[in-house]
Amino acid sequence: MTQTAILELQQVTHVYVHSKGAFTAVENIDLQVAPGEFLALVGPSGCGKTTVLNLLAGLFLPTVGAVLLEGEKVAGPSPKVGYMLQQDYLFPWRTIQNNTLLGLEIQKTLQSNSIDKAVKLLDELGLPGTAQRYSYELSGGMRQRAALARTLVTEPQVLLLDEPFSALDFHIKLQLEELVKSTLRRLGKTAVLVTHDLQEAAAMCDRIIVLQPGPGRIHSEIVVPDAMRQVSPQMARSMPQFLEVLEQLTAALQSIDTEGGGGVE
Numbered sequence: 001m002t003q004t005a006i007l008e009l010q011q012v013t014h015v016y017v018h019s020k021g022a023f024t025a026v027e028n029i030d031l032q033v034a035p036g037e038f039l040a041l042v043g044p045s046g047c048g049k050t051t052v053l054n055l056l057a058g059l060f061l062p063t064v065g066a067v068l069l070e071g072e073k074v075a076g077p078s079p080k081v082g083y084m085l086q087q088d089y090l091f092p093w094r095t096i097q098n099n100t101l102l103g104l105e106i107q108k109t110l111q112s113n114s115i116d117k118a119v120k121l122l123d124e125l126g127l128p129g130t131a132q133r134y135s136y137e138l139s140g141g142m143r144q145r146a147a148l149a150r151t152l153v154t155e156p157q158v159l160l161l162d163e164p165f166s167a168l169d170f171h172i173k174l175q176l177e178e179l180v181k182s183t184l185r186r187l188g189k190t191a192v193l194v195t196h197d198l199q200e201a202a203a204m205c206d207r208i209i210v211l212q213p214g215p216g217r218i219h220s221e222i223v224v225p226d227a228m229r230q231v232s233p234q235m236a237r238s239m240p241q242f243l244e245v246l247e248q249l250t251a252a253l254q255s256i257d258t259e260g261g262g263g264v265e
């Protein structure tokens with residue numbers, strides 16, 4: 001075990017077993033995520049990005065190998081890990097405040113100050129005055145902000161983000177990239193982002209892991225230059241190093257394509 005890793009995959013292979021047989025989705029994955037690190041997982045469709053995220057979340061256990069959270073073997077979902085998806089999954093019959101409180105209710109950790117905490121978080125995430133409104137009254141970008149509030153209210157150490165911005169308009173997506181990066185940095189969280197958007201990975205993350213399919217393995221990793229990591233995603237997009245990272249990513253995906261590992265998205 002690497003002492004400094006908050007999350008770790010050790011020689012992880014995952015096989016899905018279904019009625020027609022077994023399918024190896026990912027094989028021999030070794031991966032460490034440092035505390036406070038922002039890691040992106042990219043790669044062609046079907047290379048195992050969501051499988052890796054679900055393994056990190058403890059939603060299922062690896063067929064071979066181990067997943068460690070703070071050095072402890074993961075045996076199921078942990079309150080230390082929050083998960084945010086492309087769809088917001090807000091309940092339409094609950095107010096935004098009560099949607100935000102859902103995680104605390106599930107964890108049975110609701111306290112007298114929980115409502116204040118939820119409302120403060122909604123304010124901080126740019127949703128003042130929405131606590132008593134319903135999700136159908138909000139725009140897609142506002143709903144994803146509410147989903148982020150619901151994920152953060154339980155104070156997870158690690159956030160797993162599975163294409164959380166992919167259903168949004170470009171400029172809303174840029175706004176949320178700014179908000180998520182600045183909020184998670186301020187709170188000192190660790191994050192793993194799955195995305196098909198190479199620009200998003202380059203603008204938001206410290207390190208990018210490129211996976212290749214057939215079965216899913218690590219193809220390469222790209223460390224984002226320090227200068228880009230210190231600034232907002234929007235500023236990172238305007239730096240010359242941004243194009244260099246994109247070129248490296250494109251070359252990695254092209255080489256996977258050439259090797260016949262699957263289509264590049």
Ligand SMILES: Nc1ncnc2c1ncn2[C@@H]1O[C@H](COP(=O)(O)OP(=O)(O)OP(=O)(O)O)[C@@H](O)[C@H]1O
Pocket residue numbers: 016017018023024025043044045046047048049050051052
């Ligand atoms: N429950 C399951 N049962 C059987 N096979 C599965 C299951 N879930 C995923 N797979 C297969 O495992 C492989 C990896 O899937 P996964 O969803 O992790 O890939 P992905 O890189 O996230 O794909 P995408 O980019 O399209 O979302 C795919 O070939 C997929 O068909």
